[in-house]
Amino acid sequence: FGSDYARGPWVRWVAVVGGVAAFVMAAVWLRGRWPSRIASELCVVVGSVYTAIATLIQGDPVVGLLGSTAFAIVGGFIAPFHSMRLLMFMWVVGGATILVLAVRIAQTYPALAVCGALLVALVNAFVVFACRTLLRSINNELMFEDVEPLTSLLTRDAFAERVATLMSSRGRGGDRYLMVAVVNLDSF
DSSP states (O other), X not given: OOGGGTTOHHHHHHHHHHHHHHHHHHHHHHSSSOOOHHHHHHHHHHHHHHHHHHHXXXXXXXXXXXXXXXXXXXXXXXXXXXXXXXXXXXXXXXXXXXXXXXXXXXXXXXXHHHHHHHHHHHHHHHHHHHHHHHHHHHHHHHHHTTBOTTXXXXXHHHHXXXXXXXXXXXXXXXXXXXXXXXXXXXXX
């Protein structure tokens, strides 16, 4: 509602509609249970598009470029919870927005346009790659928590769980024998 919105009353209405949309999306997430996948994807699409609109209607393109760092928040959510296709959609919308804002800034400050656009693009990409790397690291730790690092054998609890699963999953008529070998290494 500041003086930057002197380009017309429609800009003010776009800002109000965006604020209402943001509150509706927050209400979807703040209720007692997680939203469905479609509702979550819809929030991502609306959030991406409206972040682009909100940054492009700014009177000062430098402020708009600063606001486009909000794509990092959306990307940080998409990375662990959604598909690469949705992430690519967000990057296309964000990249186009950053490019338009950089062109506007370049009319008066070319060096600022290039440096600002690269910085914002790198921040957005870094957040996504950091989230994906963290998720991959966590998955690897979970995968190897049942394995003894020194011997690469299953731990006692993991062995007992896998044997119980194996025994309960087979039919009684087909498996009549179970052989278990126990090796004890003294002082090990």
